[in-house]
Amino acid sequence: MKKRAVLGVALAAVLALSGCQGGQSGQTEENKPAETTAAVDKTAAGTTNAGREAANDPQEEKELNILVMPKLVGIPWFNASDVGAERAGGELGVNVIYAGPTQADAAEQVKMIEDYMNKGLDAICIAPNDPAAIKPVLNSARDAGILVMDWDTPADKEDVDYSVNSVDPVEYGQAIWDCLVEAMGTDSGQYAVITGGLEAAGLNMWIDAGLEYAKVKYPNLELVTERIPSDEQQQVAYQRALELVKTYPDLKGIIGVSTPAPLGAAQAIQEKGLQNQVAVVGGTLPNDASVYLKDGSMDFCIVEANPETLGYATAYVAAYALQGKEIATGLEIPGVGPITVQEDGKTIILGPPLIVDGKNVDDYDF
Structure with a gap:
């Protein structure tokens, strides 16, 4: 947890230098991060490459908008992931929108992504219900200069910039x-x-x-x-x-x-x-x-992992990548530790699986 504080401050400083609003945890009332559950239409962010470049211009103020979409909302795994993703948004001073369908419905995921894209996004992180069904909308997002990642469940590798996996x-x-x-x-x-x-x-x-x-x-x-x-x-x-x-x-x-x-x-x-x-x-x-x-x-x-940790790591990687920083083996994510990036340069592994039984279950609180 101490590592989270140190690296969170470092990344928040990077975000601030890049012209993003907000800051790390512990900031003053005047400089606190935006609410992570707010709708993306409150941002003036564009969805083109030019818009992403503007975010890196110290003369421009632009809040980063990151959509983290689970396969569905309302089950324990994705409820916990929500907590982690929004916590990362608050600590990093970026606007994390955690939203997904109430049923495992690929068509509803597509509709929701299109709606959020129209309001303005910098990154989409999706756990797809059907990789083939979401392919067209992810390709449209990348053509518009939006960073596209998958997490928890992979999309087609060619459709994403990064893939965040709890385990191999x-x-x-x-x-x-x-x-x-x-x-x-x-x-x-x-x-x-x-x-x-x-x-x-x-x-x-x-x-x-x-x-x-x-x-x-x-x-x-x-x-x-x-x-x-x-x-x-x-x-x-x-x-x-x-x-x-x-x-x-x-x-x-x-x-x-x-x-x-x-x-x-x-x-x-x-x-x-x-x-x-x-x-x-x-x-x-x-x-x-x-x-x-x-x-x-x-x-x-x-x-696989603590789902809150997975949600946190997903939002963290998205924010880090949007700043043009290198995502590579050894990158230390607060509360997660050093990640492994496979040879394809896209696939991120957080750690080995955890085996829990009746004897050690009380050792874990998630």
């Missing part, structure tokens, strides 16, 4: 399958995968990586059906898990991919009293998983 997707997928085998107590048997949405690129990357890994390391695992969508809803995942244990009485494990999925699966296992028969693992938040981890309804929670 291959490493994460492999960790999930390792945890499944450990929880099952065997490397053979039937299992199923409940995901968020079938078009979610990030979820598919993790699943694909895990399935390829299992072919080599765990060839006796049997996937009983294709990945099952839950529409990013715990109740739907719960229903799908009930259907699975009824249809496949020899089922030994369920993997939940997307934060509501393992919670719904664990809820079903708890209700049926199958803690010693069906293992449940997946990626969700320790606070939400705690009750299930402690009673054995869920065996492992494989956490």
Whole structure:
């Protein structure tokens, strides 16, 4: 946390020298940052390259407007990301707008992006529900001189300037399958995968990586059906898990991919009293998983990162890049630490996955 203060001051100073309004935390009432939840139409920012260059002119005052869009609002993971993104905006003196659809709807994401672009944006950071569906609007944004990033879930690499990832997707997928085998107590048997949405690129990357890994390391695992969508809803995942244990009485494990999925699966296992028969693992938040981890309804929670940290890092990288600063391996982000940038120069990795179980869940408060 001390590092956050030091680097936050340094970056805020850079933003101030670039003609941006606001400043670092601890500023006077006269110089406090703009409210991060305000609408972007209060800014006079342009959306062209010329507009971005003006932001770097010490003679021009221009507030940076950064849209951070989740796949949907209202679920714990993205609620926590919202806190981090807006906190970064306040500390850096930039206007962070955190907005997204109430359902995992790519068409609604496109509409919202277009509306915000018309009001004036400097950066768009999106967790896409469908990379193909948002491609045209992201290309339009880049043509207009807007910095485009993805976070949490990747868009097509050619459509973004940077991609902020909590973990390496291959490493994460492999960790999930390792945890499944450990929880099952065997490397053979039937299992199923409940995901968020079938078009979610990030979820598919993790699943694909895990399935390829299992072919080599765990060839006796049997996937009983294709990945099952839950529409990013715990109740739907719960229903799908009930259907699975009824249809496949020899089922030994369920993997939940997307934060509501393992919670719904664990809820079903708890209700049926199958803690010693069906293992449940997946990626969700320790606070939400705690009750299930402690009673054995869920065996492992494989956490990408603290979602608040992910939201903070996303807004931080956007602000840093808008100032023309180099995004490279070793860049220290407050509260995150040094990042890794892969060879493509776009893909940013924040750290390794965190494995949480019933014994250590109380060590984490998110």
